[in-house]
Amino acid sequence: MTLPSKPEPAAFPQGLPLLLAFDLDGTLIRDGGQDLPEETAAALARLRALGVRVAIVTGRDLPPRGVSSRAGFDAVATNNGGRVHFGAELRTSARFGPGDLEAVLAHELDGARVVLFTEDDLYVQLPPGRDPEPWMLARQARPLAEAPHADVTKVGFWHPDVAGFAARLRASHPHLVVTGGQPPYPEFLTVTPTGAHKAAALTLIAEGLGIPLERTVAFGDSDNDEVMLELAGYAVQVGTLPLLARHADTQLAGYGAVGAYLDALAGRLAARATGEAAGRP
Known part of the structure; x- marks a missing residue:
């Protein structure tokens, strides 16, 4: 925008x-x-x-x-x-449509921490050997594979190359809302649905x-x-x-x-x- x-x-x-x-x-x-x-x-x-x-x-x-x-x-x-x-x-x-969410999850960010948010829960994918953070434990985070894709309201990524992924996603899916990947959050990216x-x-x-x-x-x-x-x-x-x-x-x-x-x-x-x-x- x-x-x-x-x-x-x-x-x-x-x-x-x-x-x-x-x-x-x-x-x-x-x-x-x-x-x-x-x-x-x-x-x-x-x-x-x-x-x-x-x-x-x-x-x-x-x-x-x-x-x-x-x-x-x-x-x-x-x-x-x-x-x-x-x-x-x-x-x-606002919730992601199936095609949009699949595009977001096809991120190619090896070793990224990924969090999917729904109305009531959150689901995480962590690199091997990395423990959940205290806030994830407090929210009783569950594995990303268990996420109900129809109910996802936000996706967050932590990775050194989120800026590159953000550029690719903006080019392929310009209707999605992509923020972060630049100061003051150069290694954190948020993606939310259209609007x-x-x-x-x-x-x-x-x-x-x-x-x-x-x-x-x-x-x-x-x-x-x-x-x-x-x-x-x-x-x-x-x-x-x-x-x-x-x-x-x-x-x-x-x-x-x-x-x-x-x-x-x-x-x-x-x-x-x-x-x-x-x-x-």
Whole structure:
């Protein structure tokens, strides 16, 4: 998917309604983390109390409980946007068709770690002599050969040559969504079904919450966030990945700076609300 550069930085949406959509790893929390920084959690609570809507749009298939339970998100999109929940309601869940999944699994990456995700389970293929990782054990991963191919929602690869495989797959199956294989994840690749990307998730979430896209603010740090940052009314790049710079309206140094940024936003919205209540323009 080729995206144009923004001609000039957009203005931050003023007042409500407002939707903030966050990538998770490297953006809202540290990469691989399990909980929100205290400053970020407090700022999100302030924003929600002011009427701001908030959502996660992550590549993970399950957000950590320490994040979901503390932030009270209005919507959660997982699998790079392929699965979207509004509270307990599952709004959409993309799955591979048989031909597409077979093409993905014909990867020719000798010694790769491969993980297939379904709605409820995961299935792994590991190189000989390699033990399952703790998170795989915690999720009770089963052998890849047992995976129900009709229910696969995401495939992940770990291998030094995932970039080469990504290029081949994009050429042969351009309708699939292929992310990773480049900084900040040069040896990790994610493949999701047609339409399972973060821009689609942001569109669905905004529509479901009744918020125009021009009043959405997206936060992201890596290549799978690119389409979301381009689509949102305002884009906040977290980190310094050059790929995202052309889409960013503002940039934060890293996930540790997000809390202060959100707290300042809450302060501005609170001051605006106070002024409106007092009849000031």
